[in-house]
Amino acid sequence: MTSIQIPELSFSLIAPELILCTAAIVILLVDLYVKNVERINITLLALIGIVLAFFSAGTLYGASELAFSWLIIRDDMSVVIDQIFLIGAALIVLMSHHYSERYHFPYGEYIVLLLFSTLGMLIISASADLITLFLGVELVSITLFVLTGFEKKSLLSGEASLKYLLLGAFSSAFMVYGIAFIFGMCRTTNLISIGSLLSEDFIGSPLLILGFALLLVGLGFKIALAPFHMWAPDVYQGAPTPITAWIAAGSKLAGFIALVRVFSLPDISFHPLARTWVEGIWWLSLLTMIIGNAGALVQKDIKRMLAYSSIAHGGYLSMAFVSHNDVGLQALLFYLAAYLFMTIGAFAVVIAAGRHGEERRRISDFAGLAKRRPFLAAMMSLFLLSLAGMPPTAGFIGKVWLFGSAIQAQYYGLAIVGILTTLFSFYYYLRVIVYMYMRDEEKEFEAEPLSVSLTLALSLSALGVLILGVFPNTLMKVITNSVIVL
Amino acid sequence: MLLLDYFPIFIMASLAMAFAGGTVLASFWVGPRQDKSEKLDTYECGMPPIGTPHERFNVKFFLVAMVFVIFDIEIVFLFLWAVIFRRLGWFGLAEMGIFLMILVFALLYVWEKGVLEWASKAK
Numbered sequence: 001m002t003s004i005q006i007p008e009l010s011f012s013l014i015a016p017e018l019i020l021c022t023a024a025i026v027i028l029l030v031d032l033y034v035k036n037v038e039r040i041n042i043t044l045l046a047l048i049g050i051v052l053a054f055f056s057a058g059t060l061y062g063a064s065e066l067a068f069s070w071l072i073i074r075d076d077m078s079v080v081i082d083q084i085f086l087i088g089a090a091l092i093v094l095m096s097h098h099y100s101e102r103y104h105f106p107y108g109e110y111i112v113l114l115l116f117s118t119l120g121m122l123i124i125s126a127s128a129d130l131i132t133l134f135l136g137v138e139l140v141s142i143t144l145f146v147l148t149g150f151e152k153k154s155l156l157s158g159e160a161s162l163k164y165l166l167l168g169a170f171s172s173a174f175m176v177y178g179i180a181f182i183f184g185m186c187r188t189t190n191l192i193s194i195g196s197l198l199s200e201d202f203i204g205s206p207l208l209i210l211g212f213a214l215l216l217v218g219l220g221f222k223i224a225l226a227p228f229h230m231w232a233p234d235v236y237q238g239a240p241t242p243i244t245a246w247i248a249a250g251s252k253l254a255g256f257i258a259l260v261r262v263f264s265l266p267d268i269s270f271h272p273l274a275r276t277w278v279e280g281i282w283w284l285s286l287l288t289m290i291i292g293n294a295g296a297l298v299q300k301d302i303k304r305m306l307a308y309s310s311i312a313h314g315g316y317l318s319m320a321f322v323s324h325n326d327v328g329l330q331a332l333l334f335y336l337a338a339y340l341f342m343t344i345g346a347f348a349v350v351i352a353a354g355r356h357g358e359e360r361r362r363i364s365d366f367a368g369l370a371k372r373r374p375f376l377a378a379m380m381s382l383f384l385l386s387l388a389g390m391p392p393t394a395g396f397i398g399k400v401w402l403f404g405s406a407i408q409a410q411y412y413g414l415a416i417v418g419i420l421t422t423l424f425s426f427y428y429y430l431r432v433i434v435y436m437y438m439r440d441e442e443k444e445f446e447a448e449p450l451s452v453s454l455t456l457a458l459s460l461s462a463l464g465v466l467i468l469g470v471f472p473n474t475l476m477k478v479i480t481n482s483v484i485v486l
Numbered sequence: 487m488l489l490l491d492y493f494p495i496f497i498m499a500s501l502a503m504a505f506a507g508g509t510v511l512a513s514f515w516v517g518p519r520q521d522k523s524e525k526l527d528t529y530e531c532g533m534p535p536i537g538t539p540h541e542r543f544n545v546k547f548f549l550v551a552m553v554f555v556i557f558d559i560e561i562v563f564l565f566l567w568a569v570i571f572r573r574l575g576w577f578g579l580a581e582m583g584i585f586l587m588i589l590v591f592a593l594l595y596v597w598e599k600g601v602l603e604w605a606s607k608a609k
Contacts, residue, residue: 006577025588025591028591029594032594032595
């Protein structure tokens with residue numbers, strides 16, 4: 001009997017994923033069998049897993065390989081992205097540790113689901129095949145549906161979870177449909193093979209364009225590009241705040257990385273098909289910037305405002321696909337890292353401003369915060385200014401780089417709209433700062449004292465925003481190198 | 487040209503649709519109608535209906551269904567593995583061991599959470 005040729009399995013290339021998965025399973029078992037396990041121990045276990053995964057990802061720099069029968073690609077870009085995801089996950093774990101003290105939800109399961117969603121993001125960043133990509137997207141989505149509804153006693157949370165589930169399932173259907181069309185035309189789901197097929201004189205048939213368009217719609221839902229953004233404000237408002245931050249930062253990042261993997265196939269920048277989707281994304285980007293910023297102007301709830309601001313940022317970020325050059329891709333990666341820090345930081349302040357049983361979610365609740373809690377007010381100002389794009393923060397460098405890429409690709413109109421909407425956005429970001437520093441609070445409210453974990457999350461995010469803003473060179477260099485390898 | 491070959495099927499389909507639609511419409515127009523409340527009520531074997539049909543199901547139905555699907559899929563993988571068990575050798579055994587181990591963790595979780603006990607201890 002002949003033995004079967006077993007494809008080469010290079011487990012070392014997916015070490016970060018394996019470590020994270022193991023950590024999640026260990027926490028699940030500990031939570032099951034150790035009676036009355038302290039929450040701090042679960043947090044520490046999760047952090048150990050994340051840190052180990054972070055360093056094991058670090059050892060993979062320089063690898064440029066396809067593994068597992070071309071299902072996994074391990075290039076420098078995936079390593080950078082993995083590390084950004086893992087930093088984000090660590091910040092969210094720290095925030096959750098503080099937040100879960102207020103609401104007694106099953107903390108072990110919560111952390112396990114959080115780690116699995118991070119695992120999904122790592123899978124997306126390393127996927128070289130539409131099937132792996134879809135697997136990652138689904139892992140992220142399904143865990144987030146559950147996490148959104150974790151505040152069982154809150155009606156808003158349940159509503160958010162249901163809406164997210166229905167629209168998420170809907171968008172996944174779009175994605176699968178698109179993948180089916182692409183498979184039908186190319187007879188492969190492998191992105192590298194599809195790329196080489198397209199770069200030969202493969203006539204872009206309408207069905208293939210339809211496939212890519214459906215895929216774009218599906219991913220557009222996940223990253224809340226207008227007109228597929230309707231779910232975002234409700235879900236952001238209803239979800240537990242650390243999860244809101246994770247949806248805003250992690251899941252959005254993951255969606256953009258999925259787009260990078262699909263729409264930056266090698267050697268097809270000059271393919272006629274590229275022009276088609278560039279045109280599509282041009283409109284999506286324009287609409288998203290306008291709708292996101294216009295929506296944020298009228299919000300009274302800070303989580304809804306940040307939701308619209310996150311939609312608007314999706315618009316700026318998708319500009320990178322329109323400019324469709326190396327600079328755009330580099331700017332996108334840099335801005336995603338910057339965006340992760342400032343969004344997570346802003347939501348951490350929202351958590352810190354509340355207390356058990358009483359969240360501070362209206363913008364007017366932030367009146368007079370500067371007098372009572374100068375540290376929190378300063379942090380919030382830093383994150384909001386970075387979101388608005390003020391120097392010397394990370395948001396400024398990112399925006400300059402992004403708009404620069406659009407100008408370099410001669411999309412002046414889009415760049416101008418981006419700059420104008422950014423100016424508008426100053427109004428609603430500064431309004432919160434004005435409330436904090438220049439208004440008196442309506443009635444006395446004593447927030448909880450800051451816990452160690454939340455202080456750590458806040459300071460690390462602030463450090464990230466400032467370091468990327470003042471010394472952007474380190475990350476820039478890493479990103480520039482990683483994109484050239486691509 | 488190719489489409490022309492299918493023309494008889496098209497005629498057949500049109501006739502079928504016309505017949506089906508025609509009968510329904512004819513009975514709608516020609517038939518006598520008596521819209522009384524008993525007639526418009528839910529048909530339940532001639533009995534007067536009791537309660538609403540929208541009953542709340544015990545969540546355990548869904549949990550058991552999900553657990554069933556997971557282990558059903560596991561069996562599918564096991565079948566394929568068993569067919570070429572000898573040819574895969576030790577490598578296959580180890581891989582399947584890891585796969586089953588992960589599923590056993592899931593089973594332990596489900597067990598400990600009390601999904602397998604139908605009549606649950608009320609909490």
